Amino acid sequence: xxxxxxxxxxxxxxxxxxxxxxxxxxxxxxxxxxxxxxxxxxxxxxxxxxxxxxxxxxxxxxxxxxxxxxxxxxxxxxxxxxxxxxxxxxxxxxxxxxxxxxxxxxxxxxxxxxxxxxxxxxxxxxxxxxxxxxxxxxxxxxxxxxxxxxxxxxxxxxxxxxxxxxxxxxxxxxxxxxxxx
Numbered sequence: 065x066x067x068x069x070x071x072x073x074x075x076x077x078x079x080x081x082x083x084x085x086x087x088x089x090x091x092x093x094x095x096x097x098x099x100x101x102x103x104x105x106x107x108x109x110x111x112x113x114x115x116x117x118x119x120x121x122x123x124x125x126x127x128x129x130x131x132x133x134x135x136x137x138x139x140x141x142x143x144x145x146x147x148x149x150x151x152x153x154x155x156x157x158x159x160x161x162x163x164x165x166x167x168x169x170x171x172x173x174x175x176x177x178x179x180x181x182x183x184x185x186x187x188x189x190x191x192x193x194x195x196x197x198x199x200x201x202x203x204x205x206x207x208x209x210x211x212x213x214x215x216x217x218x219x220x221x222x223x224x225x226x227x228x229x230x231x232x233x234x235x236x237x238x239x240x241x242x243x244x245x
Contacts, residue, residue: 068219069097069104075226076107076157081185083222084153085111086124086145086160088136089178093215094161109153114145120162124148135171137163139198142179146196150183157184157226159218163201165210176203176210180218182225197225 066074076083085094085108095111098104112123117136120126126144134141142162150158163178164170183196199221203210 067097067101068216068223070101072219072222072226073098073101073104073107075223077103079226081156082107082109082154083157083159084109084149084155086120086149086158087111087113088115088120088145088160088162089165090161090211090214090218091115093211094159094218097215097219109155112149112152120145120148124152135173137171137173137177137179139179139181139200142181143183143196143198146181146183157182157222158196159183159222161214161218163203163210163214165207165214167207176205177201178203178210178214178217180214180221182218182222184225197221 083098087094092111092113098108114120114123117131120136120141121128121131124145125148126141130140142160145160145162146158149160160181161178164173164175166175169175178201179198180201181196181198199217201217203213205213
């Protein structure tokens with residue numbers, strides 16, 4: 065059975081598309097997982113590990129007012145990080161992780177609060193900050209387990225988005241998940 069990273073590399077290769085990564089709490093683990101796959105160089109553009117909050121603004125273009133108002137652990141921040149990685153690194157797809165791995169809460173958010181995001185060609189306004197799909201996670205475990213599960217979750221989200229775009233069902237899936245609105 066292939067890993068989610070291997071499946072993503074395979075799908076992106078077949079489609080001739082590229083991927084960029086923006087990471088905070090995972091500190092480079094998503095990029096490491098992807099680059100461990102043979103042939104990743106065909107699709108992987110690079111990554112930005114913006115651990116410090118101000119780097120999310122400076123390197124990825126996350127809105128400074130949003131960071132000041134809500135902190136780095138926020139759904140909109142994750143969405144803007146994914147869009148920013150995609151834009152900054154010139155990729156078709158961008159993924160992002162931000163959250164609290166512990167041991168202490170951050171920005172008023174408890175340990176285990178994580179947001180993962182994907183921004184791609186099917187985003188409502190391609191290239192704009194804040195398009196794409198975000199998932200909020202509440203993870204249990206120690207720091208290492210939270211970081212590992214964040215990697216798994218963002219790659220699973222990327223695979224779902226790639227599959228949704230591939231079949232043309234992303235609109236139908238969206239409607240179901242959002243209660244028909």
